[in-house]
Amino acid sequence: MDFSSDRRIAPVISLVLLLVPLNVYVIGDWLGAGVQWALFRYQETFYGPSLITVASDARYVGSGLISGKTAVSFALWDAGALVLVSASAVVLFAVAEGRRRWIRHAGWGVAASGLLFLASCIVQYGPLFSAPSGISVPFGLPLVFAVGWLIFSGDWTREAEEDAGENEEGEGEGESIREGTPETREKDEAGY
Numbered sequence: 001m002d003f004s005s006d007r008r009i010a011p012v013i014s015l016v017l018l019l020v021p022l023n024v025y026v027i028g029d030w031l032g033a034g035v036q037w038a039l040f041r042y043q044e045t046f047y048g049p050s051l052i053t054v055a056s057d058a059r060y061v062g063s064g065l066i067s068g069k070t071a072v073s074f075a076l077w078d079a080g081a082l083v084l085v086s087a088s089a090v091v092l093f094a095v096a097e098g099r100r101r102w103i104r105h106a107g108w109g110v111a112a113s114g115l116l117f118l119a120s121c122i123v124q125y126g127p128l129f130s131a132p133s134g135i136s137v138p139f140g141l142p143l144v145f146a147v148g149w150l151i152f153s154g155d156w157t158r159e160a161e162e163d164a165g166e167n168e169e170g171e172g173e174g175e176s177i178r179e180g181t182p183e184t185r186e187k188d189e190a191g192y
Contacts, residue, residue, distance in 0.1 A: 013147050022038060022141055026135045027134045040054065077117060084109070110151055
């Protein structure tokens with residue numbers, strides 16, 4: 001199996017980003033510390049440990065409990081999470097429905113989510129990721145950009161394009177990853 005052309009890999013690598021920690025941060029002068037994933041964060045402060053989801057962040061900002069640059073930072077992170085989940089859904093749909101171009105657009109979406117996550121860290125902690133509000137080490141963000149590039153530039157349909165070239169009818173010229181010989185269609189229907 002060629003990693004760069006197997007279309008079953010695209011949804012997996014985009015969904016892996018939801019499981020990988022993207023940011024480690026310290027609040028103020030070690031008042032607390034935490035690890036942040038795309039959809040939630042775990043932090044420990046003198047109040048105790050907390051598991052905070054992006055939905056909770058949105059409620060805190062919407063109610064006015066959190067304001068200022070922290071509210072902007074939360075809103076940017078939540079927007080990045082929404083874009084990442086949307087891009088992952090587009091990849092899943094594109095592979096299931098055979099929409100080759102949509103996979104490339106989803107790669108742009110994953111990269112855009114990385115930019116929003118990066119902007120969130122910069123708003124809260126400054127361009128050097130160190131400020132009086134604390135420090136941030138967004139070590140997972142290069143992975144987000146790498147996955148975005150891999151999804152965008154991957155040849156997820158190579159075998160389908162070869163099959164479409166052999167297709168006697170010449171329909172679509174490889175537009176859909178479901179085209180090809182009857183054997184290929186049977187494999188696609190069986191989930192191979």
